Amino acid sequence: MAEIVKVAVDAMGGDNAPGEIVKGAVDAVNADKRVKVFLTGRESVIKEELKKYNYREEQMEIIHAEEVIETGEPPVMAIRKKKNSSIVKAMYLVRDGECDALVSAGSTGAVLVGGQVIVGRIKGVERPPLAPVIPHMNGVSLLLDCGANVDARPSQLLQFAKMGSVYMESVIGVKNPRVGLVNIGVEEEKGNALTKEAYPLLKNCPEIHFIGNVEARDIPLGGADVLVCEAFVGNVVLKMLEGVSGALIQKIKDGMMTSFRSKMGALLVKPALKRTLKDFSTDEYGGAPLLGLNGLVVKTHGSSRAIEIRNSILQCIAFKEQKINQKIKEQVVLED
Amino acid sequence: MAEIVKVAVDAMGGDNAPGEIVKGAVDAVNADKRVKVFLTGRESVIKEELKKYNYREEQMEIIHAEEVIETGEPPVMAIRKKKNSSIVKAMYLVRDGECDALVSAGSTGAVLVGGQVIVGRIKGVERPPLAPVIPHMNGVSLLLDCGANVDARPSQLLQFAKMGSVYMESVIGVKNPRVGLVNIGVEEEKGNALTKEAYPLLKNCPEIHFIGNVEARDIPLGGADVLVCEAFVGNVVLKMLEGVSGALIQKIKDGMMTSFRSKMGALLVKPALKRTLKDFSTDEYGGAPLLGLNGLVVKTHGSSRAIEIRNSILQCIAFKEQKINQKIKEQVVLED
Numbered sequence: 322m323a324e325i326v327k328v329a330v331d332a333m334g335g336d337n338a339p340g341e342i343v344k345g346a347v348d349a350v351n352a353d354k355r356v357k358v359f360l361t362g363r364e365s366v367i368k369e370e371l372k373k374y375n376y377r378e379e380q381m382e383i384i385h386a387e388e389v390i391e392t393g394e395p396p397v398m399a400i401r402k403k404k405n406s407s408i409v410k411a412m413y414l415v416r417d418g419e420c421d422a423l424v425s426a427g428s429t430g431a432v433l434v435g436g437q438v439i440v441g442r443i444k445g446v447e448r449p450p451l452a453p454v455i456p457h458m459n460g461v462s463l464l465l466d467c468g469a470n471v472d473a474r475p476s477q478l479l480q481f482a483k484m485g486s487v488y489m490e491s492v493i494g495v496k497n498p499r500v501g502l503v504n505i506g507v508e509e510e511k512g513n514a515l516t517k518e519a520y521p522l523l524k525n526c527p528e529i530h531f532i533g534n535v536e537a538r539d540i541p542l543g544g545a546d547v548l549v550c551e552a553f554v555g556n557v558v559l560k561m562l563e564g565v566s567g568a569l570i571q572k573i574k575d576g577m578m579t580s581f582r583s584k585m586g587a588l589l590v591k592p593a594l595k596r597t598l599k600d601f602s603t604d605e606y607g608g609a610p611l612l613g614l615n616g617l618v619v620k621t622h623g624s625s626r627a628i629e630i631r632n633s634i635l636q637c638i639a640f641k642e643q644k645i646n647q648k649i650k651e652q653v654v655l656e657d
Numbered sequence: 658m659a660e661i662v663k664v665a666v667d668a669m670g671g672d673n674a675p676g677e678i679v680k681g682a683v684d685a686v687n688a689d690k691r692v693k694v695f696l697t698g699r700e701s702v703i704k705e706e707l708k709k710y711n712y713r714e715e716q717m718e719i720i721h722a723e724e725v726i727e728t729g730e731p732p733v734m735a736i737r738k739k740k741n742s743s744i745v746k747a748m749y750l751v752r753d754g755e756c757d758a759l760v761s762a763g764s765t766g767a768v769l770v771g772g773q774v775i776v777g778r779i780k781g782v783e784r785p786p787l788a789p790v791i792p793h794m795n796g797v798s799l800l801l802d803c804g805a806n807v808d809a810r811p812s813q814l815l816q817f818a819k820m821g822s823v824y825m826e827s828v829i830g831v832k833n834p835r836v837g838l839v840n841i842g843v844e845e846e847k848g849n850a851l852t853k854e855a856y857p858l859l860k861n862c863p864e865i866h867f868i869g870n871v872e873a874r875d876i877p878l879g880g881a882d883v884l885v886c887e888a889f890v891g892n893v894v895l896k897m898l899e900g901v902s903g904a905l906i907q908k909i910k911d912g913m914m915t916s917f918r919s920k921m922g923a924l925l926v927k928p929a930l931k932r933t934l935k936d937f938s939t940d941e942y943g944g945a946p947l948l949g950l951n952g953l954v955v956k957t958h959g960s961s962r963a964i965e966i967r968n969s970i971l972q973c974i975a976f977k978e979q980k981i982n983q984k985i986k987e988q989v990v991l992e993d
Contacts, residue, residue, distance in 0.1 A: 458908065471841070471848065472849050472850065503893070513808050513889050514808065537892065537894075537895075537897045537900060538896035540900060541904035553848070553849050554889070554890070556873065557894060557897070558893060561894060561898065565897065568793065569905050576929045576933025579933075582929070585922075586924070589922025589923075591922075593918070594919075597909065597912030598908070598912070600908070
């Protein structure tokens with residue numbers, strides 16, 4: 322039988338905690354016997370939530386944590402001071418080897434800082450990138466870095482490309498993923514100092530399948546499987562994707578409500594549209610991994626519901642079984 | 658009577674030249690008696706196109722130019738070598754004061770380089786930004802810089818903010834436009850070195866209405882009227898907007914064609930949707946001005962059709978009548 326994958330879940334983090342988080346954890350253990358979840362947070366509250374569900378008790382454990390780190394708190398300070406918070410407790414479970422992975426919908430800053438400071442980087446990894454899966458016309462791409470540290474070095478972009486390729490191939494299941502450098506033109510000499518220096522590093526790296534520069538316009542068309550950029554650009558790409566989709570879908574809904582005729586039409590197209598737009602959502606892929614750490618740290622959206630928490634937990638199975646960190650170590654060692 | 662506004666139009670530039678360009682020029686002069694168009698390009702070809710239309714002949718002139726700069730050509734070299742090209746001839750008309758403005762759908766690089774090298778910057782302007790109007794949920798914003806020169810200095814972002822405010826107020830008609838700095842968080846201390854240094858400059862400038870940082874997610878919601886950023890970021894914002902809208906609309910169209918029921922619905926919602934999506938298009942605002950030059954240079958999309966050329970030409974009237982360059986000069990002098 323396969324080894325049990327132990328996942329610490331921050332039960333108190335996110336807009337819908339603890340209700341949706343606990344529900345997601347229950348759904349995950351009910352979906353797969355290979356997972357054991359450690360819910361960190363206020364025991365009494367979590368127990369109350371768990372009472373609502375049926376699940377195999379040997380797959381669920383509560384680790385009491387009195388404090389909660391709020392989204393607005395300065396992360397470095399919060400991580401240092403709130404040793405007894407649900408995020409920090411979950412981080413220690415991973416650092417001490419009691420869990421393989423952790424999932425949190427809480428403060429992004431605290432997850433990024435805690436991941437680096439408590440869980441720690443794999444030796445040789447310069448900067449652990451936050452790598453959300455984003456939708457495109459015919460599938461998904463991995464976008465990295467979307468973290469909090471801007472102004473990456475060219476060598477860091479190369480590491481992002483390698484770690485992203487491993488993840489995309491082994492966890493998401495895209496064979497020989499195409500790596501693209503997010504840039505303002507397709508020609509090699511286009512861009513800023515960072516992209517100009519990173520281009521030859523990517524081109525000359527035999528471990529990845531580099532296809533050159535990718536313009537932002539081609540990202541929603543699936544221009545590359547692994548999109549490499551520094552975090553300021555990654556943030557703009559990610560938030561434009563969310564913002565434009567949201568605004569346009571709202572516009573279309575409003576447009577359909579403008580006349581009797583269009584309202585009738587809306588009723589008829591609704592089921593088909595819902596299916597189509599579901600393709601343009603990434604909920605089923607779970608949260609964004611912070612790659613290159615001694616363990617898997619997954620950050621899910623602050624507004625995550627049970628489905629996203631469930632899938633983020635289940636994603637940890639592939640991460641462990643596919644030995645992602647072993648592969649990342651090999652890639653990083655290769656370059657030394 | 659109002660003064661005549663003389664606009665040089667590059668008849669040979671763009672994917673749909675000369676047909677749509679000439680048609681747009683005819684539509685513009687037929688729409689407004691205050692405009693005179695100087696079409697630059699191959700005389701015989703332009704004459705052939707003009708034969709198709711009725712228009713007041715005193716409002717149209719052909720300036721023969723034998724050569725054409727192709728989109729792929731290195732712009733600096735092309736501007737220098739092809740003195741007899743339609744773009745360069747149009748540039749000289751503006752430089753020599755024979756025209757007030759020029760409109761081109763041709764090579765972006767050639768327009769940007771020619772604008773700076775031939776038309777020339779207003780004294781004190783550090784870098785002329787390319788400033789397209791972009792749609793949002795309830796109107797439009799001005800995004801600058803989207804030009805070819807990346808890695809701007811903080812003082813340049815401040816100039817972008819001032820010039821953009823003048824343009825947005827006087828040409829687009831948004832009173833006291835809200836200026837936002839495109840950033841990865843709303844707090845003052847967020848971002849990279851450039852945004853951190855630019856923030857206090859913008860905050861302490863009494864000539865603009867600065868509202869702070871704007872996250873990319875809020876751009877499609879109309880988070881600011883004037884969006885200030887360096888050109889790499891501006892390019893990513895602009896192309897994500899185009900790319901996501903295009904992909905999503907295609908997805909929705911495909912979705913509506915998946916079943917008999919949804920096809921029926923599509924017929925009913927089509928007119929309402931078309932109206933709604935027209936709001937999300939910027940054709941009626943014409944092309945993107947290159948601000949801060951001794952004259953107005955407007956770059957329209959390479960794929961421009963007559964409507965966009967027409968509106969770009971008409972936009973030059975407000976630019977001249979509102980004395981935009983005079984206002985920009987005053988703003989720039991103020992800071993010295």
